[in-house]
Amino acid sequence: MRREDKESDEDDEAWHNTQYVAAMATTMVCQPIEEQPQWDGSVACCSYNPRNRAMTHANLINNYVNPNSVYIEDDFRHHFQIRHHIFECLLHHVCQVNPYFQQRLDKVSRHGFSPHKKVTVALRMMAYGSSADSIDETYGMFKSTCLDTFSEFCNTIVQLYKEEYLREPNEEDMDRLICKAEDHGFLGMIGSLN
Template sequence: MTHANMMNNYFNPNSVYTKEDFRHCFRIGRHVFERLLHDVHQVNPYFRQKLDRADRLGFSPHQKVTIALRMIAYASLADSIDDTYGMPESTCLDTLAEFRDTIVQLYKEEYLCEPNDQEDLDWLICKAEYRGFPSMIGSLDYMHWQ
C-alpha cells in the first residue's frame, strides 16, 4: 500500500504532486531520481523487489531509493522513516548503506574525485563565483559572504 501511494503521489503520469513538489520533497529533479533508480537497480540486486519470507512482495526499488534519499536530504533518523514509510529501522539503515556503496561504485570516477591540479581548482573557483560565493575555496565557514 505504501508503494502504491508513493507511485500515485509522485511517479505516475497523473501524479498528485507536480515536478516542483517532487523537487522540494526529494531535493533533486524527477529525472535525476529516475537515473539513480535505474542505475542502482541495474548494478545492485539489493534494489530489486523480491519476495519476503512470507512470500509477500518486499519493498520496491522506488521505496528503497526514496528511503535512502530522504535520509540523506533531510538527515532523517531511521526510526522516523519507519513511522512514515513502514520500513523497519534496520532495513532503512541497510538500504542507506547499500545505496551509499552503490552510488560510490557507480559514480566515483565521474563525480567523486578530488581536484588534482590548478585547472580543476580554477574551475571550482569560477563556478563558486558564478553562484555568488566568491573566494569560497579560501573560506571554510563562508562567514564573509553577504
Template sequence: MAASMVCRPTEEQPQWGGFVAARFYKPRNRAMTHANLMNNYFNPNSVYTEEDFRRHFRMRRHIFERLLRDFHQVNLYFRHKWDRASRPGFSPHQKVTIALQMMAYGSLADSMNEAHDMSKSTYLDTLEQLCDTIVQVYKDEYLREPNQEYLNRLFRKVEDRGFPGMIGSLDCMH
C-alpha cells in the same frame, strides 16, 4: 506493478525470527505504501508537481530516475524481490526514496516508520546499501579528491556568501 504487490493478511500471524529470535511479524502494507508513493510522485498525473518533487527530494525527478536505474542495474538489493516468507518485498522506488530522504533531511529511522511502513533495520540496511552503491557507481565521476584550484574557487564562493571556513565542516547541510 502495484497489482503484483498485493499481500493478503493471514488469520494467524506467524512468528518470524529474522535477526532477533522470537520477533513477531508485523503486517506491513507494502503494496499500499508503494501505490501511494507512485500516485504522489511518479505517475503521469501525480498529486505533487515537479516543483513539489524537487522540494521534497531535493533533486529533480529525472535525476532520481537516473539514480534508480543505475542502482537497479548495479545492486541486486534495489530490485523488487519476494521476502523469505513469500511476500513481495519493498519496491526499488520505496527503497531509494527512504534512503535519500534520510540523507537529505537527516531523519532518524525510527521517525520514518509510520510514513513508509518499514522497520528500523530495513531503513538502516537500505541506507547502507544506497551509500555503498553511490560510491561504487559514481566514485570516479563525482567522488574524487578536490584539487587546489577547485578548493580555491569554493573558498571564494563561500566567503562571498558569508560562510568562511565552511569547507572544513563535515556536514554543511544541517
C-alpha cells in the same frame, strides 16, 4: 532567459545534485551505522507487525511518479532535494549495480519493498537526516531494514559515481565554473578560494 542558458543551468544543477548525493553518500559510508541483529525470518519471541507494502508503494507512485501525480516537479524537488529525472537516473543505476534494490519475494512469497521505496527511503534519510523510526511511520519499513537500505544505497552510490563526482576538478570543470560565475557577476571566484 535564452533556452541554451536554461538548459546549461539545468545541466549544471543536475551535475551538482548528483555530486551532492555522491558526496553525502561518501560521508555516510565513513560513519559507523548502528549494528542490528540479523534475523533469518520470524523469531519465536517477536511478533510480526504487518506492513502493507503494496499500499505504501502505490501511494508513493501516485504521489510522485504517475503522470497525474499529487505533487508536481517543484514539490518533488523540494521533498527530495533533487530533480525527478535525477531520481529516476539514480534508481536505474542503483538497481543495475546492486541486486539489493531489485524487488524480490520474501520467504512466504510476499513482494518485498520496491526499488522506488528503497531509494526514496535512503534519499529521505540523507536529505533530511530522518531517523529510521520516522521512516517506519511513513513508509512502513522497519528500522533495521531502513538502516540496511541506507547503507547499501551509500555504498552503491560511492561505487557508481566516485570516479566522476568525487575527484579533483579538471581544467574543463574549472573553465565551466569560471564562465558560470562570470555570467552571474562573480569575477575571480575560483581565485578567492583557499
